[in-house]
Amino acid sequence: MRMVLWGLLVSLAFSACKKEEAASGPVAGEAGEAATGGPATGEVAEGPYTVTKPKLDAYVGYQRHMLDVYGSLLKGLQGVGALVDAGTPEALAAARDGLKVVEAKARAEAEARARAGLTEADVNGIAEVVTAVISQRQLGRTLQYEEELKKLEALQAKLPPEQQEGMTAQVASMRRQVEAFEKLADARREYGDANVDVVLTREDDLMKNYQEMLRVFTGTRR
Numbered sequence: 001m002r003m004v005l006w007g008l009l010v011s012l013a014f015s016a017c018k019k020e021e022a023a024s025g026p027v028a029g030e031a032g033e034a035a036t037g038g039p040a041t042g043e044v045a046e047g048p049y050t051v052t053k054p055k056l057d058a059y060v061g062y063q064r065h066m067l068d069v070y071g072s073l074l075k076g077l078q079g080v081g082a083l084v085d086a087g088t089p090e091a092l093a094a095a096r097d098g099l100k101v102v103e104a105k106a107r108a109e110a111e112a113r114a115r116a117g118l119t120e121a122d123v124n125g126i127a128e129v130v131t132a133v134i135s136q137r138q139l140g141r142t143l144q145y146e147e148e149l150k151k152l153e154a155l156q157a158k159l160p161p162e163q164q165e166g167m168t169a170q171v172a173s174m175r176r177q178v179e180a181f182e183k184l185a186d187a188r189r190e191y192g193d194a195n196v197d198v199v200l201t202r203e204d205d206l207m208k209n210y211q212e213m214l215r216v217f218t219g220t221r222r
Helices: 002-013 018-024 031-035 053-077 080-086 091-117 120-144 145-158 160-164 166-184 185-191 193-200 204-217
Strands: none
Touching: 018 145, 018 193, 031 080, 053 091, 053 120, 053 193, 053 204, 120 166, 120 185, 120 204, 145 166, 160 166, 166 185, 185 193, 193 204
């Protein structure tokens, strides 16, 4: 039960929470967008979102700010599941407190977007492309395919010619995997070369944010 509740609250934490934002009214910056003909909050344009360098730079700062918010969010949710498991009278109050934390997170996101000059559509669109690119890069680093390819090639070179030929297919397969991670073929096919290339201009910063996010959610220390 604790894991189900935790999963539910975390899922709510990363949803748009449009109901609460609508009730509290638009944040300065987002309100003026509709009046100027810009995309409304949550509006999804047809085709891939176009990531521009200025908006990507703003998004990097937005990410950094929200890392602190997410850290506080998870702290605020600690212990809620344990109370529900125990069946204590405090369980309902704890669940309400958890939802208040989620609502506070939604307000913090809206304020952070306004400061960064981004709409909800901007954040969602940029996040989709960034996640596709950076998660692929991170996976490539984790699996260490490039290092494994070098080891495989070195091993092949040490073998007699007749045995080297037997490893040709294995080496070629590993090389294709390395190229897939380096060239980001899937992300480019899905979002276009221009979007991927713009994201790669801030790869180091986005990778740091991605790794920090993993630490926040896993509770690991630096």
